[in-house]
Amino acid sequence: MSESQTGRAGAPRTGNRPQAGRPVQRPSQRTAPARAGQRQGLVRPAPKAKTRKARLVVSRLDPWSVLKLAFLLSVALGIVAVVASIVLWVVLDLTGIFDRVNTLLGDIGGSSVSSFDIRQIASMRQVVSFTTILSLVNIVLITALSMLAAVLYNICASLVGGVGVTLTDD
Template identity: 70%
Template sequence: MRPAPKAKVRKARLLVSKVDPWSVLKMAFLLSVALGIVTVVASVVLWTVLDLTGIFDRINELLRDVAGTESSFDLKELISLGQTASFATIVAVVNVVLLTALSMLSAVLYNISSTLVGGIGVTLTDD
């Protein structure tokens, strides 16, 4: 018995000449929402870790030593968990809007520039 002949690897050279702005908008929106959720969760986790390790108390002690004993400065009141989560949510919403708009603009600019230069060449192979 002869072994089966090995199939020849096929290659296809293609050009990405146009990107659909609507699909880029949808994908960019979903990915930026996911990034926004990660931002909020990471900021809450970071604040919780700083609180559990006693970093806020150490900073308060340091500021009392520097400013004197009459200082009643409390860092937890200034940067509470609620304020941190609110700020992170605002940053996440702004990032969603900006990243979606920039992705859409990038798709439109790519379409304009690909009409001038022909697009990006891609080679696909069959393994």
């Protein structure tokens, strides 16, 4: 035999290569013998992970951070209020509610109120101006009161220890 058909020391090779004339067969699957009381083929479920918990105490709020956050949120609230007032005025105008109110007030008041027009009192410009002024006042009040609340929270937290929060990992 040549060296390609034999191993290093002249012994015949017993690798994965099939011999000529024999069909290729799959290697047999060997399974470990079953232990007593254990079924073959069942998979053991993974153990459940323990839920991690962290207990934290909010002992201090930075008044400057509270001021900035409250200012930004109150500005956003003011913008929402102005846009909502514009949308509401347009919807009331397009659905004819202003005309119905004018007719109702004319019927109730008689001839003295027949020339009354609610659009003169509540025009879009006046409604938006009023909402903008109210939003600016709200911005100042919300910002000042939230900073005052943060300072009061810090004083109370120094006396009683703050608010406890438990965070869990689901």
